[in-house]
Amino acid sequence: MLPGRSWTDQRIENVLGNLLRAGVLLSALVVLLGGAIYLLRHGLSPVDFGVFRGEPPDLRDLRGIIHSAFQLRGRGIIQLGLLLLIATPVARVAFSIFGFAKERDGMYVVFTVIVFSVLLYSLFGTA
């Protein structure tokens, strides 16, 4: 392998590593904040996850979650953090498209665009 290429690969991977770490830590902080509010308000009430009801609409999609989070509801803020978490690998894939394009690796740009499209479809095409 040419030294130039492996250097670029390693650099891309380092940027990706930092991106993943930042995304995960940010989402963990948001979930922690939401969790604190949730436990302060509901910590002493009994749990019931044994019966499946499904989540209400305001905890299912982007609009509802953002609305709920801005009303400072614990569950809404947690859900916003989880959305950030789901977005992290999607952002990683988006950045890889850019990275492979910089390396002029057309084949891997195509591969990455395919993966990115599947991810966008699952997030927005299945609602």
Added chain:
Amino acid sequence: MTTLEFSLLVYGCSLIAGLVGALTGLGGGVVLVPLLSLLFKVDIRYAIGASLVSVIATSSGAAAAYVKEGFSNIRIGMFLEIATTLGALLGANLAARVSTHAIAIVFGVVLLFSAYFSRKPRSQAERGVPPDPLATRLRLNGSFPDVDGVRSYNVQHVPAGWTLMFGAGALSGLLGIGSGAMKVLAMDQAMKIPFKVSTTTSNFMIGVTAAASAGVYLNRGYVDPGLVMPVMLGVLAGSLLGARLLIKAHTKWLRLGFSLVIVLLAIEMLYNGLSGRI
């Protein structure tokens, strides 16, 4: 049990699952769903949603540490993610159509396979195998830092590995697991990729695979914030700790212990699925 007690207990169990999952390369997700549904009596659909989201945290959190070590291969990861994300979409759509009994039974079988393959001796990726023409065209061959300097490897059996990865993605979407065992199986056993490269690349891929079905689960209302919060934070803390220890850990005994736990959970899941309790 109050919500506070429940959250603290689930947090502790998830932390251990994330730690052991990262150290063995098998992922914590494979034990999360049985733990939540058998021990904490959580409905399996909520358990799967929580596990799936946490799997993203495990993967992304640990990958951040791995990429610095230079083990993972970004091209192998991206090429195989085409298979895993398509499989994950299929699996997530199947999950809405089959009964919870069926999911529990499939889960039990997958757990048994995970335990079996974690006991199988690793293929000592033979050094100096001739490069495979397809792998070369796809630029999958690479190198990594080993004890005796930088070691290069040639990837084999690309179509078989890709097909296994599609299956791994489908199971991930159906069961809410990372399918780490099957991903490592595809790379380590079928494609003859060195073990450390397989486990770290697999960890890297799991987040993207899980994200492909997480959207479907969120839209369907399977992701409960009150449950996911302690699971996700626990698994993340455990996996970050595990990634720090990975380089020096002797995983042999850990893998043995972990596979015994997996067998026990498998029997429980099969029993509960077949008797209609889940």
